[in-house]
C-alpha cells in the first residue's frame with residue numbers, strides 16, 4: 001500500500017462531546033474509484049450519526065477526496081482546499097478538515113503546505129479516516145439510517161496497479177495492486193442489491209489483473225460469475241481493462257454471462273508502437289487490435305470505449321496521425337481524450353515535455369472532432385430501433401437510463417420507472433445522448 005494514514009495534527013485534544021448531530025461536507029473529484037470510496041465513506045459516516053451537509057459553512061467536518069491525474073484536476077483540488085482552509089481555522093466554529101485521495105503522496109510535505117488540514121489519508125483509506133474521526137469524536141453508536149442506494153452502484157475489487165506507465169502518477173500514489181477477497185466483494189454487492197441497486201460496476205485500475213496478488217487462483221472471470229448469481233441484479237459491468245492482461249477467459253465469461261454488459265473500457269493511450277513503448281504500456285497496436293477483434297467476435301455489437309493521451313513527450317505529427325488512423329479503423333464508441341500533463345514523480349516527468357501546449361490542443365481537437373463524428377454515426381444507427389435501458393433516475397423532468405452498451409437515453413413518461421428495465425424506441429440521436437418513446441406492455 002502507499003504511505004498510509006495520515007499526519008495527525010492534534011490527536012491528543014479530544015473534542016468535547018455534543019448532543020447535536022454532527023454534519024459532514026464531502027467533496028469528491030476524479031475517477032469512479034474515488035466516487036465509490038466517497039459513497040462508502042458517506043455511508044459509514046451516516047451510520048455513525050453524522051448528517052450530510054451541502055454547504056461547507058454548515059458542516060463540522062470537511063472532507064476532500066482528491067484526484068491529481070492531470071494538472072487541471074490538481075489545480076481544482078488546491079483551489080477547493082484553499083477556499084476551505086479559512087473555515088477550518090474559523091475561531092467561531094472550528095471545523096475538522098481532512099484530505100484523502102491521490103493528492104496524498106508525501107504527507108509531511110503536504111502538511112507543511114496546508115497547515116489547516118487536520119489529517120491526510122492515502123487513496124481509498126476510508127478506514128483510516130473513519131478511525132481518525134472516531135478518535136476525535138468517540139465512536140458513536142451505529143444508529144443512523146442506512147443511506148439510499150442508487151440504481152447503479154460501484155464496487156471496488158482491487159486497489160492500486162502493478163504497471164508503471166511512465167506518464168501515470170496513480171500507480172505511485174496508490175501503490176501495488178491489492179485485490180479484495182471474493183467474499184468481501186460478494187458481501188458488498190449483495191448488500192447493495194438487497195437495498196435496491198440493480199446494476200453493479202466492478203472497479204479496479206486494472207480489473208483484468210484481479211487476483212494476480214492473491215493465492216486462491218480466483219480471477220476476474222470467477223468474480224463475474226459469482227456476482228452474476230446475485231438475485232435481483234440486472235446488470236454487471238467492470239472497468240478499467242488493460243489490453244495486456246485481457247484474457248480469452250475473461251472475454252468468454254463476459255460473452256456467456258447474460259447480465260454482463262457488452263461494453264468495454266479498454267484504454268489504448270496512443271496509436272503508435274514507439275509511443276506505446278515510451279509509455280511502458282506493455283503491448284503493441286497489433287496486440288490491441290487482436291484483443292478488440294476477439295471481443296467483437298465473441299460479443300457482436302460490443303461497445304469499445306478507450307482513453308487516449310495526445311501530445312505525450314516526443315510524439316511526432318506522424319505518430320499522432322497513427323492515433324487518428326487507429327480511431328478511424330477501430331471505430332470506438334467513445335474516446336476519453338486527454339492532453340499529456342507532466343506529473344512530478346513519474347518517469348516521463350524527467351523527459352522534455354516537447355509538444356507545445358497549442359499543438360497538444362490542436363491534436364486534442366482533431367481527435368475529438370473525428371470521434372464526435374464516429375460516435376454520432378454509431379448512435380444514429382439506433383434511430384427507429386428499440387433498445388432496452390435500465391432507468392437510473394429523473395433528470396429535468398425526464399427519465400434517464402443507459403443501454404447495456406452504456407449509451408445515455410432519455411424519455412418522458414408519467415409512470416415510475418426508477419430501477420426498471422424499459423424498452424425505448426429511439427426517435428432522436430446525438431453524439432452524447434438519445435431520446436425515445438417508452439413502449440409499454442399494452443402496446444403503446
Ligand code: SAH
Nearest residue numbers: 167168205240267307308309338339340341
Ligand atoms: N488504469 C488506467 C488509467 C487510469 S487514469 C489505464 O490502464 O490506462 C485515467 C486516464 O487518465 C488514463 O487512461 C489516461 O488516458 C489519462 N492520464 C493518466 N495520466 C495522464 C497524464 N499524465 N496526462 C494526461 N492524461 C493522463
